[in-house]
Amino acid sequence: MLPAVIVGLMLLSLTSGENPAVQVILNNKGLQYGKHVGAGWIQDILASVTLPDISGKHSIGIFGSVGYTLTGVTITQCDFPEPSVEFYQNATGFKTSVSGLSVALTGGWMTRYGLIHDKGTFNLALFNVDVTSVVELGNDTNGRLSVSSVGCDAQVGDVDIQIQGGQRWFIQKVVDHYKGQITGEIRSSICPHLEESIAMLEQHLQAMNVSFDVNQVVTLDLPLTGLPVVDASSLNLGLKGEFYSIKTPTEPPFGAKPFTVPKQPGYMLSVGLSEFTLNSASYGYYSAGVFQALINDSMIPRFSPLHLNTSLMGPYVPQLPKMFPGLLMSLQVYAREVPLFSFLPGAVYLDLQGTVKAFAIQPNGTQTPLFKLNVDSLLSGKVWIADGKLKGSMALNNLTVTLASSEVGTFKTDAIQHFLLMGSSFLMPKVNQMLGKGVSLPRMKHAELVNTVLEVDKGFIAVSSDAQVLKTD
Numbered sequence: 116m117l118p119a120v121i122v123g124l125m126l127l128s129l130t131s132g133e134n135p136a137v138q139v140i141l142n143n144k145g146l147q148y149g150k151h152v153g154a155g156w157i158q159d160i161l162a163s164v165t166l167p168d169i170s171g172k173h174s175i176g177i178f179g180s181v182g183y184t185l186t187g188v189t190i191t192q193c194d195f196p197e198p199s200v201e202f203y204q205n206a207t208g209f210k211t212s213v214s215g216l217s218v219a220l221t222g223g224w225m226t227r228y229g230l231i232h233d234k235g236t237f238n239l240a241l242f243n244v245d246v247t248s249v250v251e252l253g254n255d256t257n258g259r260l261s262v263s264s265v266g267c268d269a270q271v272g273d274v275d276i277q278i279q280g281g282q283r284w285f286i287q288k289v290v291d292h293y294k295g296q297i298t299g300e301i302r303s304s305i306c307p308h309l310e311e312s313i314a315m316l317e318q319h320l321q322a323m324n325v326s327f328d329v330n331q332v333v334t335l336d337l338p339l340t341g342l343p344v345v346d347a348s349s350l351n352l353g354l355k356g357e358f359y360s361i362k363t364p365t366e367p368p369f370g371a372k373p374f375t376v377p378k379q380p381g382y383m384l385s386v387g388l389s390e391f392t393l394n395s396a397s398y399g400y401y402s403a404g405v406f407q408a409l410i411n412d413s414m415i416p417r418f419s420p421l422h423l424n425t426s427l428m429g430p431y432v433p434q435l436p437k438m439f440p441g442l443l444m445s446l447q448v449y450a451r452e453v454p455l456f457s458f459l460p461g462a463v464y465l466d467l468q469g470t471v472k473a474f475a476i477q478p479n480g481t482q483t484p485l486f487k488l489n490v491d492s493l494l495s496g497k498v499w500i501a502d503g504k505l506k507g508s509m510a511l512n513n514l515t516v517t518l519a520s521s522e523v524g525t526f527k528t529d530a531i532q533h534f535l536l537m538g539s540s541f542l543m544p545k546v547n548q549m550l551g552k553g554v555s556l557p558r559m560k561h562a563e564l565v566n567t568v569l570e571v572d573k574g575f576i577a578v579s580s581d582a583q584v585l586k587t588d
Contacts, residue, residue, distance in 0.1 A: 134371040135340040135353030136395070138387040143202065143348045145383030145582065146209075150200040152584050158195045166190075166220070171300075181228045185237070188222035206265050207345045208251040216244040224278065235280020241301065243272025248309055252345070258325050258338020258355070264313045269305035274298045333358045333399040348380060356389065358396035360403040367398040367453070374575045382566070382579040389575045393456045407449035411476075421534060425475055431530045434523050435485065439475045445482060447472040451489070458571050464512075465494040470519065486521040488528065490514070490535070496550075498576070500569045504553030509546055511539050561585055 166188040172180045194217040203210035218241045225234040249266035274297060278287045325338040336357045344351040357371075369391070376387035400406060412423035421427065423444040429436045452468040469490045474482035496509040516532040518525065556564050567580035 133340050133355065134373045135355065136371040136389040136391040137337070137354040137356030138374075138376050138385075139352045139354065140376060140378075140385040140387075141350040142378070142380050142383060142385070144380065146200055146202065146350075148383055148582070150198060154195065154197045158193060166222075181226055183227075184225045186223045186225065188220055188239075190218060191221050192219040193217070202345050202347060202350060203249060204345050204347065206249050206251040207253070207343060208249065208262075208265075210247070210249050212245075212247045214245045216246070217242050218244070224281075226281075233281040235278060237279065238277045240275045241271060241273075242275070244305070245270045245272075246305060246309070248306075250313060252343045252350070254339040254342055255321065258340070259323060260320050260339060260343070260352070262313060262317050262320060264310040267306035267309055269302050269309075271298050271302040271305075274301060328361065329358070332361060332403050332405055333396060334361055334364075349378065356392040356395075358392070358399040360399040363402045365402060367395055369394065372574055374572075376575070376577050377572075379577075379579040382568075383581045385577060385579045387575050387577050390456050390458045394453070397454045397456070401450060401453045406454065407447070410446040410448060412443050431534070432486070432523065432526050434526065438523055439483070439485070442475045442477065444485070445474045445476060447474070458574055458576060460573060461497065461571055463496045463498060463571060463576075465496070467492045467494065484522050486523060486526075487519040488531070489517045489519045491517075498569060498571065500556070500567045500578070501553070503565075503567075504555055505569075506553035507550040509543065509550060511536075511543060514539065 169185040172182045196215050198211050198213040200209060200211045220239045222237060224237050247268045251263050251265045253261040255261050326334055326336050328334045337354045340353045340355055371389055371391040374389055376385055379385050415422055425439045425442045425444060426436045448471050451470045455466050457464045471488045471490055473485040475485055476482055493513040494509055495512050496507055498507040514536055516528040518528055562582050562584050564580040565583050570577045
């Protein structure tokens with residue numbers, strides 16, 4: 116009954132004992148919505164189901180036994196009441212109950228009694244079928260979500276079978292005589308079929324990936340970090356949420372810290388994202404050598420007041436035009452430490468510690484080292500969700516430039532720092548204009564997020580949202 120709910124969680128869609136960096140919480144509101152959608156989905160499915168052939172034998176005392184086959188069995192009508200679904204703490208899972216289910220079926224029958232063969236059609240109706248199922252959630256050794264049936268009970272109130280064609284008077288008498296036995300066989304077959312469906316869902320879950328290559332540089336690891344946590348109103352899945360460099364997959368020199376996502380029962384689901392996840396991505400890119408660039412003068416806009424030419428660098432490095440007049444320059448820019456994010460209530464901070472190495476390009480193409488600057492900055496930003504998009508803004512809180520080493524003698528860095536601050540004041544409005552446009556929230560194949568809100572807390576970002584199934588998909 117709950118495949119749609121469980122798979123939906125996995126699509127948000129996963130080693131043990133470590134703090135999760137990502138938490139996915141399904142609230143009771145989401146469970147009840149999933150139940151409602153699932154009930155309608157099952158109702159539609161049942162309308163087009165053809166059941167497999169059913170064969171068996173019934174003893175008729177001293178006369179031996181009659182073999183029978185029911186074939187081409189289809190559902191012609193189904194009164195499928197909306198089930199009751201609840202979080203079930205005793206089994207760390209779900210308890211589902213369906214009461215008062217009625218189904219009408221039709222098909223063909225064939226009998227074999229010695230050399231006598233007969234056939235015809237039948238109409239079968241099941242009345243007041245009650246089914247209760249308990250599903251337990253867990254995790255396997257690879258961190259995948261697991262699901263298993265730990266309890267099932269089925270009751271059939273009544274069965275009515277009407278036979279047409281052939282020697283129906285004889286077959287009808289046999290059916291009427293063994294009606295109780297037939298009812299028992301139908302009742303005893305319900306739970307095995309339900310458990311088979313749950314086992315098929317388990318096979319799908321075990322085939323799901325828990326690591327995903329984001330691009331050619333980093334991969335995202337999303338195994339469960341422990342058993343799912345179920346209470347009376349929610350299900351919490353803790354995921355590792357760590358990025359690795361594909362070339363050098365090493366652990367960062369920091370770990371995920373525990374955090375608690377505030378409960379939001381007014382929303383269907385909540386997702387908590389630790390600052391560790393972003394910082395592990397930053398470490399992965401840093402380890403892969405992505406945070407570096409080589410800049411030459413052809414990359415500087417023509418309208419810039421500063422160009423990479425030793426003769427034009429006099430206002431910033433006075434001795435440079437005298438020692439290396441009229442030479443083009445190149446800059447090697449790289450992060451000397453891992454750029455780190457930190458989350459505080461209402462704001463996101465990014466600490467950047469970079470280095471710039473300057474070179475003079477000689478006429479023969481060789482590059483002569485000139486000086487090395489450390490450029491450290493602290494950026495702060497805000498993020499929010501509006502109009503179905505993730506939007507943001509950013510500000511430069513601090514920027515300092517210091518001379519790390521020099522082959523041309525010491526010089527003050529105040530003028531360079533002032534120039535960079537002026538450049539940032541020109542650049543930031545353009546950046547914020549782009550951030551203000553936002554990016555659309557990701558959507559799953561069959562659902563989209565609606566009524567989404569975002570809050571930044573100490574150490575993590577919490578996103579709470581409702582979901583809406585897209586029936587057109």
